[in-house]
Amino acid sequence: MSATVERWSEDHVVSAAPDAQVVRAARKLADPRPWSDTGTAGTLLWGSCTGSGKNPYRVSIDVAAPAYKCTCPSRKFPCKHSVALLFLWSRGDVAEGTPADFAAEWAAARAGRARRAAAKATTAAHSRTPEQKARTAAGAAARAKRRDKLMSEGLEELDLWLADQLRQGLANGVDRRPRQLTDLAGRMVDAQVPGVAGRLRRIAGEIGSLSGAESIERTVEEFGGLHLLVRAWQRRDSLPEDLAATVRSHLGLTVRADDVLATPGVADTWAVVASRVVVEGRLTSQRTWLHGRSSGRWALLLAFATGSARASSPAHPGTEVEATVHFYPGRGQLRVALPDGDLRAAPLTDWDPPVLTARRAREAWRDAVARDPWIEAFPAVVRGRLSRTDARGCALTDETGMIPLADAPGPDDGPPDIDGGDLLMMSVDTDEPTVAGEMTARGLVPLGLVEAGGVRRL
Structure with a gap:
């Protein structure tokens, strides 16, 4: 931790927060009064913040990585305590000093894990004999064969279930379908196709929140994609390698990061x-x-x-x-x-992003689906007039057309965690914002605003 880094600006601190709610809470805590044992040494930053519990929350930050550790129970990362300490540091309210024991232990543990990982990788690469490498390769091939068999059986079960739904009529059993999809997702986990399991859970949440023709339309669309994915897996040996790799990724088959980094x-x-x-x-x-x-x-x-x-x-x-x-x-x-x-x-300053019109955004989404039929989101920056389409919806419009603003799904397919239109309406002070987000089949999920050569997170 002997290296030093330039102290962050306030904008840099804001950009590190997971959302605006954490920023607001952190600003309230960015007061020296609830803090004790604060200090900085090299890239290490630490402090203890009085909270609602008996013991203060202990915060340790490596500002170079950056990496964060806080003893609070928040699932947001970095939490409000970490961001508050960054605010204090950015203002020069944290003095240099000797690391507190808890911060020194955390930093030492991180360094130790990094050394052990590097040593393990080096040992694995150089210490095995050719015979050991051959046995490892043979074992991996046998496991892959067993996995492929299990996957094929699970996907065949899924395809039969989809066919049964069509024969019975998609309008029948609508109320039971979300539960059936959730149960089927569990079986796909057992079949080692986690990507399909996650897709089934998402579909269950989405169609469960819809009704009538809208629910049936979404079901037809999603079931068609699932059937196509099953067929692609069954014919994987005849697919171009890049498309076969896309199929494997949507099924949930992982690629070792080391193999990717070797490209x-x-x-x-x-x-x-x-x-x-x-x-x-x-x-x-x-x-x-x-x-x-x-x-x-x-x-x-x-x-x-x-x-x-x-x-x-x-x-x-x-x-x-x-x-x-x-x-x-x-x-x-x-x-x-x-x-x-x-x-x-x-x-980020002086950024000149590729801004799309409504028509070009739709074309970009169409092109993305042509490359990858199972894609769920594609990045885009779109500029348009912000307007309401009805009591429930908002859109970006221009002379080329309209892009609906969509919601991002909430945790565990619950209520949306981003109400796209309402959030944007509350966040902009112009009638024609430039919005960064994810294009989906439902529209653009707004995630940020491009302003003055930078990005403001929503």
């Missing part, structure tokens, strides 16, 4: 445009969209956590990072892997 990378200065957290049962994921200043390419960073752990991306909207990213295999694939190491972030 050629794309070096660029990446604008961190938008992010959102998705909670599904015990799994939390954070989706972060990047846009290359020179390459003009979009990239998606995914971070995962289970249980009470919190997913955290190393990149925060409203900043830019210099990095070499490596794209995962697959047609239309935007997910990337980053090499280990700290990302040096700076505030």
